[in-house]
Amino acid sequence: MDRVVVGITGASGIPYGIRLLEVLKQFDVEIHLACSSSASLVNKHEGDGRSWKEVLALADVVHKNSNLAASISSGSFKAKAMAIVPCSGTTLGKLAAGISDNLVTRAGLVMLKENRPLILVPRETPLNMIYIENMLKLSRAGALIAPASPAFYNKPKTLDDNINFIVGRVLDLLGYDSAIFSRWEGSD
Numbered sequence: 001m002d003r004v005v006v007g008i009t010g011a012s013g014i015p016y017g018i019r020l021l022e023v024l025k026q027f028d029v030e031i032h033l034a035c036s037s038s039a040s041l042v043n044k045h046e047g048d049g050r051s052w053k054e055v056l057a058l059a060d061v062v063h064k065n066s067n068l069a070a071s072i073s074s075g076s077f078k079a080k081a082m083a084i085v086p087c088s089g090t091t092l093g094k095l096a097a098g099i100s101d102n103l104v105t106r107a108g109l110v111m112l113k114e115n116r117p118l119i120l121v122p123r124e125t126p127l128n129m130i131y132i133e134n135m136l137k138l139s140r141a142g143a144l145i146a147p148a149s150p151a152f153y154n155k156p157k158t159l160d161d162n163i164n165f166i167v168g169r170v171l172d173l174l175g176y177d178s179a180i181f182s183r184w185e186g187s188d
């Protein structure tokens, strides 16, 4: 069974992370989850009424962000891929600087050193030069930068359509073909 690591940090866009957990569950995947404390704080403002405990229950294994001895903190733990959804500017900065002071950043940097897929979904606007340079640095280091910028060519009717578009694209990058969004089929 594949093992996929999901990190949720304290940027706006927690519903993307939660939806990712929900859809990943439909695949034959063991989901390992680590969340920053800011993620649960932001969830209080953005959540759909579910408690943080209910969100965590969507994963198979929940790791404490302070536990740097967790399985996912080592390259010898064979994870297929990791996605940090959403990825805050703080976490982006730490990753770009090689700082692994919590489990999300440690697991992310492990993915890079092992040359395994690391998908980052930053959410900020406008972007200052520091964020832009950090994204460039991480892209050069092998991370896939997938900003939370939904498309409109698929004619979204609800917020859920936009969430599914972003999560569907992240799932593509993780290697899972979901039917939760409409793909561009071409035009004359």
Ligand SMILES: Cc1cc2nc3c(=O)[nH]c(=O)nc-3n(C[C@H](O)[C@H](O)[C@H](O)COP(=O)(O)O)c2cc1C
Pocket (backbone or CB within 6 Å): 008, 009, 010, 011, 012, 013, 036, 037, 038, 039, 041, 042, 045, 087, 088, 089, 090, 091, 092, 123, 124
């Ligand atoms: C309601 C709320 C919304 C936030 N939105 C963002 C955001 O969109 N992007 C961002 O980079 N930080 C955002 N922040 C700030 C981060 O939570 C903060 O920088 C924190 O240090 C992130 O730490 P973490 O990476 O460990 O989760 C937000 C904070 C709050 C309380």
